[in-house]
Amino acid sequence: MSDRREFRDLASPDTVRKIIDDLPIAALSETVSLTSARGRVLAERVDADIDVPGFDRASMDGYAVRGQDTFGASEAAPIDLERVGAVHAGEAPDITVGSGEAAEISTGAVMPSGADAVVIVERTQEHDDGSAVRVRDAVAPGDNVMIAGTDVAAGTRALGPGTQLTPREIGLLSALGVESVPVRGRPTVGIVSTGDELVRPGSPLDTSCGQIYDVNSYTIAAGVEEAGGETKLYPHTGDDYDEMERLLIEAAGECDLVLSSGSTSASAVDVIYNVIESRGNLRLHGVAVKPGKPMLVGELDGSAYIGLPGYPVSALTIFRTFVAPAIRSAAGQSDPQTATITGTMAVEERYTEGRLRFMPVGTVSNVEGETLVYPVDKGSGATTSLVEADGVVAVDPNTEYLAAGESVTVELFSPDVRPPTLFGIGEDDPVFSRILDNLSNPRYLAIGSREGRRRLRNGIPDIAVIAGEGNRSLDTVSLGSWTREWGLLVLTGNSANIEELADIIQMDQRFINRRADSGLRRELDTAVESLADDRDVSRRKLIQSIQGYERGAKGVESPARAVIQGNADVGLGLRISAAERGLEFIPVGIQQVTVEANPDRVEKPGVQELSNALDSNTTNIDSYPGYEH
The missing domain is CATH 2.40.340.10 (MoeA, C-terminal, domain IV)
Structure with missing residues (x-):
């Protein structure tokens, strides 16, 4: 009578995937230097600690001026400005541009004190004696100037967990001064090929007794490395139970996942399942696919174990179908794509x-x-x-x-x-940034409510986050909303005794605003306009009496950082920013924030994932300072 052991009930592919998903394959996270980070996957969010650029800089060659000094200048009516020196890239300016003056400046150079715009060199002509420059074009404050933080604003979400680090992300991290990053660990995969007939390449082969070269160890090792794992090759073992048990237990003690090939069928000499059953937990034996029916899945001494068929085509098919995705998932790697x-x-x-x-x-x-x-x-x-x-x-x-x-x-x-699984554009909001951390692979451009509305109307993004403007005429689907408290940020002690918005008018306090495309800036503009009406003065006149009102920062955290660093006395911001950065907060108003979805994308998996995340965060929103759902 034959001592054969039949296959157990063959599992469906979906069942196999679910069982493998439950295996303890993931390795511990680690910190690596930026030079070793290519191809790795971020384990945690990385926020920008600095502004990029870190200073106001010229974006064109020309002359740094006060914008108001050029108003009215044209080809027919040029204006002469006194030349007071030059500033070159890489050096600290030692001049101040006063009224009626101009300083030669090169691209990338630090803007000198007093100047707020650059007239490009093609629209100027320097006098023969170098004492003055003739300007043939009018520029407004900010023209041809890259304001500090325009590229990346300090405090903003630079890269999220799960981001795969390619040269472009490493370039961004370099620009932020990051030296090392926390990354997902690469699972160590031990590879054991079984069978008395196997011989390692490079050794002599005796075909008379059926010897063959070990193909699986090398093809599977290459697949493991491609999927993001690290391999450890073990000597191949014959069909001896004790030797097979010893080698598998050794591999289990040293690796996160053990892969064997061969000895998985139901014949009397294929005994590997006996090792797993006696020393671990055999959860699956056989899968309903062709090729590749002989397959084992289980745990061995606390490590994950998967047994692949012995035939190379079957082994590689099973590996690519079931094992490689699990290794990629454990390492945080994305599915492969063509270039x-x-x-x-x-x-x-x-x-x-x-x-x-x-x-x-x-x-x-x-x-x-x-x-x-x-x-x-x-x-x-x-x-x-x-x-x-x-x-x-x-x-x-x-x-x-x-x-x-x-x-x-x-x-x-x-x-x-x-x-990206989800593409969004709109308002910079600290709580929404935290929600994004729970999504699989989102891309979000915090470039303001106004731009979010415009691009959502054009049908590009999946969602837009809009602050203070509501849905208005947009044909969208609301995924959720909340309110946030906004106001003024000052240092602890509030030495200027600011108690309300009106207190910063005609005071010797440097104010830092948000950019005009921000919903928060629009909220402030509305409040200032209301103040102007109450005082029966023009909005423009009231704005001119607030020092720095037209200076807009990109990031929602930027004003808070400017106040802390002494670059401003008062900033526009949120209560949450004050609470998290130890600043005093003078409340001014409450603003609604709404997440609007493109109606044609509501059923998209990434949008559904966000919708579910918003639902699950409903009870948490109220826990953030100044936020209410």
């Missing part, structure tokens, strides 16, 4: 410069999973353009425009790049 993808333009993009253009683009999927492509262009000096873009589209010199719906080919920056 080129095809999509359709989400919006029209015009181009008339007559040169080959490598247009940075981002990608987002619609509810059907089709790829939509949108242009991303913040200027050559902006580090975040690389992070927000997935690749480039080569635009032919003779192309005048790319039409919405036109098919394009995207050259990805890396084969590892994947479209």
Whole structure:
């Protein structure tokens, strides 16, 4: 009578995946240097500790001036300004630009004190004796100047947990001065090939007794490395029970996952399942696929164990189908993609410069999973353009425009790049940033409520976060809303005794605002306009009496940091910022924040994930200072 052991009930592929998902494969997180971080996956969120750039700098060659001194200047009516020196990139300016003066400045140089704009060199002409410069163009404050924090604002969410670190993310981290980062651990995978017939490559082969070279150890090891794991090869073992038990127990003690190949079928000599049953927990024996039916899954001495079939094709098929995704998940790695993808333009993009253009683009999927492509262009000096873009589209010199719906080919920056599961644009909000941390692979551009509304109307993002403006005429679906308390931020002690918004008018206090595209800035503008009406003065006159009102910071945390660092006396901000940074808070108002979804994307998995996260965070929102659901 044959001593064969039949397969147990064959498991469905879905069942196999669920069982493997429950295995303890993940390794502990670790901290690595930036030079060793490529390809790793962030374990924690990284916030910007500094502004990028860290100073107001010229974005063009020309002359640093006071914008108001150029008002009215034109080709027909130029204005002469006294030349008071020059500032070059990499040096600290030692001059001050006063009324009626100008300083020569190069691209990237620090703006000298007193200057708030740059007239490009092509619109100027220096007098022969160098004493003055003739200006033939009017500029407004901020023209041709990159304000500190314009690229990345200190305190903002730079990269979230789960972000795979490619050269573009490492470039951003470098710009932020980050030296080392916390990353997900790479699971160590021990590989044991079984069978008396196996011989390692490089050793002599005796075909007369059926010897074959060990193929599986090397093909599976390559697959493990590709999936983000680290391999440890063990000597192959024959079909001897005691030797097999010894080797498997050794591997289990040293690795997060043990993979064996061979000895998984139901014959009398294939006894590996007996080892697992006696020393661990055999949870599955056999899967309903072809090839690859012989398969074991279980635990061995506290480590995960998976037994692959002996035939190389079957072993590789099972590995790629079931094991590689589990290793990628444990290491936080994304599914592999090709380096080129095809999509359709989400919006029209015009181009008339007559040169080959490598247009940075981002990608987002619609509810059907089709790829939509949108242009991303913040200027050559902006580090975040690389992070927000997935690749480039080569635009032919003779192309005048790319039409919405036109098919394009995207050259990805890396084969590892994947479209975000959720793409959002809108207001910078500290609580929403925390919610984003719970999502699988979101991309969110905190560029203001106004821009969020505009792009949502154009159909590019999945969602927009809008503060203070409500839904208005947008044809959207609301996923949730909350309120946040806003007001003025001052140092502890409030030496200027500011008690309300009106107190900063005509006071010798330096104020720092938010940018005009921010919903918080719009809330303040409305309050100031109301004050102007009460005092029967123009809004413009009231604004001019607040020192620094027109100076707008990008990030919601930027004003708080400016007050702490002594760069401003009063800042516009939220109660949560004051509470978390030890500042005093003077309340001014309550603002509603709404998450609006593109109606065509409501059923998209990433939008559903956000909707569920918003529901699960409902009871937590009230726990943040100044927030109410």
